[in-house]
Amino acid sequence: MKSIFSIGKNDKGSVLLISVMILFLVTIIGVAATNTSKIEILISGCDKVHKMAFQQADGGTEVGIELVEQNINLAGFNTTELANLEDVNATNAQLYLNGTPDKPSNSNRDAYLPRNYIGNGPHTNLTIGGNTSFLSGSAIQMAAGYEGQGKGAAGGGAKIIYDIYSQHLGMVNSKDIILLQWMHVM
Numbered sequence: 489m490k491s492i493f494s495i496g497k498n499d500k501g502s503v504l505l506i507s508v509m510i511l512f513l514v515t516i517i518g519v520a521a522t523n524t525s526k527i528e529i530l531i532s533g534c535d536k537v538h539k540m541a542f543q544q545a546d547g548g549t550e551v552g553i554e555l556v557e558q559n560i561n562l563a564g565f566n567t568t569e570l571a572n573l574e575d576v577n578a579t580n581a582q583l584y585l586n587g588t589p590d591k592p593s594n595s596n597r598d599a600y601l602p603r604n605y606i607g608n609g610p611h612t613n614l615t616i617g618g619n620t621s622f623l624s625g626s627a628i629q630m631a632a633g634y635e636g637q638g639k640g641a642a643g644g645g646a647k648i649i650y651d652i653y654s655q656h657l658g659m660v661n662s663k664d665i666i667l668l669q670w671m672h673v674m
Contacts, residue, residue, distance in 0.1 A: 534660075539674035541658040542666075548601070548612035548654030549668040551576060555599055556616055556670060557649050559584040577603045586617030591665060592655040610658045623673070648672045 555578065563584075580586070580598040590596055592613035605611040623645045652668045 492625055500513055537658060537660050537662045538664070541656045541664040544610070544612055544658060545654045545656035545664040545666045547653050548614055548656060549666055551601060551612075552599070552616055552652035552654060552668065553670050554612045555614070556584060556618075556652065556672065560672060570613040575603050576601045583616045584618075586615075588619060589615035589617035589651055591615065592653050594657075608657070610656070612654060612656045614655075615653045616650055618648040618670075618672070620648045622646050646674045647674070 512652040555576065559578075559582070561583075577600055578599045583598045586598065586637045589598070592615040593600075594613065596615065597613040598616050601612050601614075650669070650672065652670055653665060654668070655663065655665045656661050
């Protein structure tokens with residue numbers, strides 16, 4: 489009859505047991521690495537989508553600058569006068585007269601692009617507005633001799649600082665809003 493202590497002294501089968509345990513640990517490590525890789529791929533995909541939304545919103549601010557300058561030069565426009573911006577739909581013909589704008593949305597926008605986006609497809613909304621202020625200038629008083637007060641020559645002018653909001657609604661519900669301030673000097 490074998491005692492319990494004599495079974496522990498038997499070395500037969502220990503290599504098999506150790507190799508099964510090592511195989512089990514390697515399998516656990518492999519499954520964990522696979523899960524980590526899947527999560528990293530999902531994170532990088534989401535990061536890509538959100539970076540694309542940011543870049544599209546940033547591009548929308550560049551379009552907004554061109555819209556402001558064209559709108560000021562034409563003192564308003566209709567959609568056929570957007571010569572260089574054929575993919576833009578301006579919903580406000582006199583956006584250069586807007587005051588401080590709100591953040592854009594599908595129901596509150598001065599322009600959007602692309603002109604023919606479908607339903608909830610990727611698109612960019614713009615709201616534009618600005619406030620006028622006077623620039624400081626210098627003045628020179630010219631003497632007119634015995635005639636009294638002379639003529640004045642003043643410098644300065646006015647500036648309008650436009651707030652250009654660009655909101656891009658992209659794929660997989662990605663959304664980014666950028667505010668750019670653009671100064672137009674008169």
